[in-house]
Amino acid sequence: MSNKRAAHGAAELAVRLRSRELSVAPAVIDLLEEGGDPARELLAALSPRALGGEPEGHIIGITGAPGVGKSSLLGVLVEHWRSGGHSVAVLAVDPSSKRTGGALLGDRIRIAGRAAGGPARFIRSMAAAERVGGLAPATRAAAQVLAVAFDVVVIETVGVGQSETEVAELADTVAVVIQPGAGDSLQFLKSGLMEVPDVLVVTKADVGEPAVATLRDAQAALRLAGSDERPALLVSALAPPAGIDALASALDEHRAGIDLAARRLRNRRAGALADFIAEYGNHGLSAVGGRSAAERLLVAEEEDLDTMALVDLLARHARLDKR
Numbered sequence: 430m431s432n433k434r435a436a437h438g439a440a441e442l443a444v445r446l447r448s449r450e451l452s453v454a455p456a457v458i459d460l461l462e463e464g465g466d467p468a469r470e471l472l473a474a475l476s477p478r479a480l481g482g483e484p485e486g487h488i489i490g491i492t493g494a495p496g497v498g499k500s501s502l503l504g505v506l507v508e509h510w511r512s513g514g515h516s517v518a519v520l521a522v523d524p525s526s527k528r529t530g531g532a533l534l535g536d537r538i539r540i541a542g543r544a545a546g547g548p549a550r551f552i553r554s555m556a557a558a559e560r561v562g563g564l565a566p567a568t569r570a571a572a573q574v575l576a577v578a579f580d581v582v583v584i585e586t587v588g589v590g591q592s593e594t595e596v597a598e599l600a601d602t603v604a605v606v607i608q609p610g611a612g613d614s615l616q617f618l619k620s621g622l623m624e625v626p627d628v629l630v631v632t633k634a635d636v637g638e639p640a641v642a643t644l645r646d647a648q649a650a651l652r653l654a655g656s657d658e659r660p661a662l663l664v665s666a667l668a669p670p671a672g673i674d675a676l677a678s679a680l681d682e683h684r685a686g687i688d689l690a691a692r693r694l695r696n697r698r699a700g701a702l703a704d705f706i707a708e709y710g711n712h713g714l715s716a717v718g719g720r721s722a723a724e725r726l727l728v729a730e731e732e733d734l735d736t737m738a739l740v741d742l743l744a745r746h747a748r749l750d751k752r
């Protein structure tokens with residue numbers, strides 16, 4: 430694809446996303462995964478500055494250890510949103526970075542089995558970043574632009590390494606999922622990640638008492654961390670699903686209670702810094718004058734630029750050669 434044709438594609442895709450044409454989602458992801466100028470153009474055309482405000486879609490992060498039940502829960506949640514007439518895009522981040530990798534393909538089918546059909550349900554797996562648990566620049570970009578057209582955009586990440594923090598720096602609302610059983614919630618407390626969840630979810634409530642006990646542990650951990658105003662909920666994805674309405678409401682209430690513009694702005698800056706480091710490495714970071722210098726530059730930028738434009742701004746400041 431010539432650069433010119435791709436760039437034309439970006440302008441057209443931006444218009445179509447703005448008119449909420451959901452069927453363009455696959456083409457949008459392809460373009461973002463290719464990166465370069467077309468991706469830049471698409472992001473710029475859909476930046477808050479270009480739109481005159483924040484995209485309205487609710488960007489939700491769902492994270493948790495492998496096997497806790499995230500994909501199963503998402504299958505049920507997607508159904509819930511769809512029956513309320515909401516469009517939903519799910520970006521499932523593949524920790525193995527291999528698109529055909531067994532685990533994620535299984536996930537994809539598990540979600541799709543419940544939630545296939547129609548452009549208002551869009552499900553796509555995306556490669557993870559090179560570093561363990563990181564989000565790839567394309568995933569960050571995809572969540573931001575899909576929120577222009579979709580009512581709900583979910584990023585499912587496996588809770589390892591950086592991923593909880595990075596998903597919190599992308600989403601409006603983060604749900605951390607744990608499953609019944611010893612250790613989970615305690616480990617959570619130990620790892621110092623109690624700041625991350627806006628909503629804490631204990632799945633597999635159908636197992637009975639162990640789930641209730643884990644919920645109590647989780648609530649105790651939240652209290653210890655001074656975060657007991659954050660909701661902790663019990664759900665089950667097994668038919669008949671339980672607790673899904675309450676979870677959907679808790680997610681909505683969280684979003685209704687935040688300063689969305691402030692959180693999105695903070696997230697774009699954090700995302701730009703992560704993308705910059707992913708692209709230019711520590712060498713790039715030193716060339717800007719270190720992390721705090723980079724953060725100061727981002728905060729000083731008054732135009733409400735998109736993430737890729739912020740990365741370019743840092744690169745220009747560091748006089749790093751593009752490509």
Ligand SMILES: Nc1nc2c(ncn2[C@@H]2O[C@H](COP(=O)(O)OP(=O)(O)O)[C@@H](O)[C@H]2O)c(=O)[nH]1
Nearest residue numbers: 495496497498499500501632633635665666667
């Ligand atoms: N009993 C029960 N099992 C569940 C529930 N949700 C998921 N599972 C099972 O837990 C396993 C992992 O589920 P999955 O959704 O793939 O977890 P993920 O790795 O976090 O996405 C699967 O065997 C599911 O069938 C639930 O609500 N109740």
Ligand SMILES: [Mg+2]
Nearest residue numbers: 499500501536
């Ligand atoms: Mg999964």
